[in-house]
Amino acid sequence: MTATIKICGLSTPEAMDRAADLGADMAGFIFFPKSPRHVSVETASALAGQARSRGLKTVAVTVDMDNAGLDEIVAKVRPDWLQLHGGESPHRAAELKSRYGLPVMKAFAIRDAADFDKIEPYKGIADRFLFDAKAPKGSDLPGGNGVSFDWRLLATLDGAANYMLSGGLTKDNIGEALGISHATGVDVSSGVESAPGVKSLEMMDSFVRAVRDADKGRPQE
Numbered sequence: 001m002t003a004t005i006k007i008c009g010l011s012t013p014e015a016m017d018r019a020a021d022l023g024a025d026m027a028g029f030i031f032f033p034k035s036p037r038h039v040s041v042e043t044a045s046a047l048a049g050q051a052r053s054r055g056l057k058t059v060a061v062t063v064d065m066d067n068a069g070l071d072e073i074v075a076k077v078r079p080d081w082l083q084l085h086g087g088e089s090p091h092r093a094a095e096l097k098s099r100y101g102l103p104v105m106k107a108f109a110i111r112d113a114a115d116f117d118k119i120e121p122y123k124g125i126a127d128r129f130l131f132d133a134k135a136p137k138g139s140d141l142p143g144g145n146g147v148s149f150d151w152r153l154l155a156t157l158d159g160a161a162n163y164m165l166s167g168g169l170t171k172d173n174i175g176e177a178l179g180i181s182h183a184t185g186v187d188v189s190s191g192v193e194s195a196p197g198v199k200s201l202e203m204m205d206s207f208v209r210a211v212r213d214a215d216k217g218r219p220q221e
């Protein structure tokens with residue numbers, strides 16, 4: 001199975017170009033001022049144009065954002081996906097899907113098996129799930145913390161669940177992660193950074209290569 005690759009927190013034309021050269025599928029923009037990956041709407045708009053011209057889908061990553069903020073992002077960035085990385089309710093997710101006519105990826109913070117119960121009311125609303133690790137105590141960020149959860153917990157999930165695996169993925173652990181999970185995609189941020197918010201082109205190369213190696217050992221679905 002070929003996993004969709006999302007590289008999150010892109011903020012420069014060089015990194016966007018490399019993501020496209022490598023055949024990544026999705027580019028994520030972080031709209032969260034406390035994040036070292038935060039981009040302005042103007043920067044994201046320019047990068048999104050570049051992504052579109054290179055065939056990459058774009059994802060606007062937001063956290064409990066109000067309609068005014070989302071209206072501006074959708075109008076100026078024209079993302080292909082909305083990633084909801086906060087406590088957005090199923091009702092809010094449905095409302096945003098219909099307001100913008102965009103597919104929604106709902107993120108869930110996972111620490112133990114019970115955390116997967118939370119996806120139930122989003123079934124039929126979220127177009128894709130994203131499973132990330134719970135933020136460590138004291139972190140200001142709900143995502144992008146470079147920490148993993150126990151991937152063995154994914155065995156408790158319905159095999160048909162369409163989800164991206166996220167949280168602390170690197171070139172060194174992605175083979176094991178994909179061997180354990182039935183993820184249809186992977187999402188990486190810190191694992192391809194030389195410093196918080198600074199994407200390393202070399203680390204992006206190695207990560208994508210490692211995903212494609214791991215793909216070869218996965219059953220076709």
Ligand SMILES: O=C(O)c1ccccc1NCC(=O)[C@H](O)[C@H](O)COP(=O)(O)O
Nearest residue numbers: 008035143144145146167168188189190
């Ligand atoms: O990456 C951030 O800084 C961020 C901030 C606020 C909300 C979400 C954020 N990231 C969302 C992502 O999709 C990340 O790629 C995901 O959490 C994995 O990050 P990492 O563990 O650093 O690979």
